[in-house]
Amino acid sequence: MRYTNTMQTLEDKLFLVRFQPDDHSHIHINNxxxxxxxxxxxxxxxxxxxxxxxxxxxxKAINVGYEGCLECGTCRYGCPRDNIHWVNPRGGFGVMYKFG
Ligand code: SF4
Structure with missing residues (x-):
């Protein structure tokens, strides 16, 4: 019997993610x-x-590559200065997950 490894790496999973970037960022650095x-x-x-x-x-500033945002929300809690303003992308824009 042949064993097939069905585990996907994070890179494999991210390859399945599709983005529809808006021309306006949904993420801003407040200060x-x-x-x-x-x-x-x-x-x-x-x-x-x-x-x-x-x-x-x-x-001397943070670059924000909002186009690749996975909308996980981690940054909303991870900034110790509460300096990230994050909202959901407008309807029709943002990340599209396939297969879960
Ligand atoms: S964690 Fe917050 S305060 Fe620190 S660099 Fe990032 S956005 Fe700025």
């Missing part, structure tokens, strides 16, 4: 200065599974 001066660890850059948040050293 960019706060990220630079009062948030040394910048947890948003590592708690988001879609890596939406990235520190830009040139402009």
């Amino acid at each position: 960019k200065e706060l990220c630079q001066h009062d948030c040394p660890d910048k947890p948003c850059t590592y708690i988001c599974p879609a890596k939406v948040y990235e520190w830009n050293e040139e402009v």
Whole structure:
């Protein structure tokens, strides 16, 4: 009998996800200065599974790649300064999950 590994990796699962990005971001950083001066660890850059948040050293601000947001809501609780304004994308936009 041949054994088939049916376990999917996270990368396999994310490959099934489809996005319909809006031209307006549904995520905003309330106070960019706060990220630079009062948030040394910048947890948003590592708690988001879609890596939406990235520190830009040139402009000293967080880049928000909202187009890849998985709408999991992690960042709403992970920012220690409550500095992320997140709302659901407008109807018809955002992430579309296939197979669950
Ligand atoms: S966790 Fe919050 S305060 Fe810190 S860098 Fe990210 S958005 Fe800014």
